[in-house]
Amino acid sequence: MYHILAIDDDLNFLDDLSSLLKFHNYVTRGINNPHKALSLLNKDKFHCVLLDVQMPGMDGISLLEQIKEKHPTIPVIMISGQSTLAIAVKAIKQGAFDFLEKGADLDRLLITLKNAIAHYNWLKERRLLINELLENYQMIGQSKAMQQIFNQIDFVAPTDSKVLITGETGTGKELIARAIQLKSNRSTRPFVRINCAAIPETLIESVFFGHKKGSFTGAIKDQPGKFELADGGTLFLDEIGELPLYAQAKLLNVLQDGEIEKIGAPKTQKVDVRIIAATNKDLMTMIKEKKFREDLFHRLNVFHIHVPPLRERIDDVPPLVEHYIKHYANELNKKIVGISPAGMNILVQYDWPGNVRMLRNVVSRAVMFAQGNIISEGEVSLALDMDRYQPLFTQNTMTLAEFLEFQERQFLRQMLILCNGNKQQMAQRLGVDRATLWRKLKRYNLSMADEQS
Template identity: 45%
Template sequence: MRPTSTLLIVDDEPGIRRSLGEALAEEGYTILKAERGEQALELLHNPDSEGIGLMLLDVWLPGMDGLETLKQTRALRPDLPVVMISGHASIDTALQATRLGAFDFLEKPIDLDRLLLVVGNALNQKRLEAENQRLRQEMDQTRFFMAESPAMKRLLADVALVAPTEGRVLLSGENGSGKEEIARRIHDLSPRAKGPFVEVNCAAIPEELIESELFGHMKGAFTGAIRDQKGKFREAHGGTLFLDEVGDMSLKTQAKVLRALQEGRVEPIGGGGAVGVDVRVIAATNKDLTEEIKAGRFREDLYFRLAVVPLRVPPLRERAEELIQLAEAFIARIGAIQGKSPKRLGPEARDTLLHHDWPGNVRELKNLMERAMILARGSEIAPRDLGPLAVRHLTEPDPFSFPEFTSLKEAREWFEGVYIQREMKLQNGNMTRVAERLGLDRSNLYKRLKALGIEARES
């Protein structure tokens, strides 16, 4: 497949512009040319300049020199790879260009094979970075950080404060509450966002293998070690290491993790010498580590190393304000993945969700919405599509349990009040939607609320 990128050649020598342009055009590239730095920046300011995929920039230019042009180009188009070229530049100049963000440095006379290799590598890296950004955006769309509840607002405010720092974070919370997603959010908002995010589930790895998984091993260190393995600490170098279910690590492994955190170095099993690592550790647990310390199952010194900033992820039952929003977000995403139109949550299904205590938290809600999308027969999700959840909800209350009334009129008003208040709750206080659901004008709805002594709290 022939390349289709547009390259901008910036050089004050007409012969260089012509020879480089002809050579690159033969490879299928579209060529733009400029003889001064100011002219190159003019081209980049043009709205059509997004098509320029790479710049070849001479160091020595009349007027604005190449280094200043590079600096302004990086500010204007940080995604644009710039390859510097020069016939008489010093090593200091090359180092300065690299510090300013140049992709590579070529000396004149330029070897054509070397030029094509560098240009190809620069464009490939640009494509990979764009793809990585696209994947990050897709991942962000799969995460739901609704902040309608006071508990979630407090948590995300704390995350915004701690993320830009290097402080270690210990996340506590029930299974399925979203600890991993919070850890990823901290990483994405940190200066390490471009580095790797490496997860280790400490509860899922056998004790005899977890040290190898964390610290790596040398070939032949034990039976089955047929090749060297770096280990998760080294894989996360420059990024974040997420130790999930850290409370399930053995005391022996805890001691080695503590040493790695203290020294900033790890030693693979089987020798090879200690290796320095630069990682930020975020740990998570569903256990009360203070109780584990009292029971002698967790090291107190490791706890204080990990819990520089302790954060609690609230369970879903404490986030009722965002429950329906989360459910609808999951429905929309599942519909997009399955290629189906999203279904609506019916009022009875909403009521069922609001009355559930959610022992499996967000993970349970996501799985339930996926099941409901499969089972729902029409465009609306009904209680029957929620399986056992609906059965539990329907069998809990006694349908004939209500106050004593002195007349049928009083009973009717009681039922009308309960029914309207339930709809207000299901519609999150949106009185326009409540009126539509009840088949009333907004003015008539407010009159009924006043007559029934119900306070209207518009959201």
């Protein structure tokens, strides 16, 4: 149901209008005092304003100006008894959505209203999307190292220079690549990412440069390559250290000539693509081991951004933690206002092998576990434990017995926190007797004192 605010000194007109619009499913609030309009707009939600041009005590155009200043997204349709072209032009210039004559037929009014509200909804949706995008790409960092990286981004973005971004896994290399794109002159052009580690070797050439139909078995239609898709924009070569030597040679050729050779195409094709590459590998060592071409390295490494690991910039931990608490509390609809000092301390002292990605995961889990509105020390260590043991799982260095023990300990610990240390409640929820519970807690050296902040 859409709500309309109609402002007119003619009460009869307002009555007629309300009943007409009610018939078309609009809720209309009519007022004949223009001075009240602004306070009503501040207080209640309206999707559109219908505004008389001439009223005693205030002229509609100046009210329009004030409404637009305070509520720029609400569309205002001007309605006038005796309109002149000059007033209509003035109203549109001041941001009116449209200008109608009082005698205009109802259909015209209804269509204008519908368009105005559609426009309002579109603006609102667009704002939400932009905010979401900005939040997703927002980079947090107050350490000297991050401040320097922000400067480097601002410096290199507007140039067309190639950029090489290095740093451990999860340090934010992709985020930096996107920030460079967003701040560049190519921001409205495509940003195309290639994950060099994920393409099977036999398909690399086709993925990079595309192919013509019938150029090899399985090429059932023309397929553009990533270079072509990124034309005019930015191509992000992620995990460049994983590119096989054979593909490195192909890539080098393109970077030298600015031309791509589509598989099966008779001619080469010029492309205008800005290259940003990233890797967590040590390319210098790879060059020495003859796994990465030195000439390609120099082509890519025109401007180098190195992101230090999180443990070397612990100043960034607290603002990142706060940022992601807000983010996940919002996402999970929980009222969490922060983290206990002891909990934060654990996070600051941790050495973060998985860097910001890991911190983000740990915070998301801590928010999930949190019982109160402040994340406790126990909830933090619980969340951290799950990540800490992750490498043991993935490297398969655990026996089954160790795994089961680990799982049991985790579960008991979680329950201990959930039941706030109440053993009776805990035994009940777990379906074991108190003696068994007591034995298990002793075995795993678990007590509520360790879990509290």
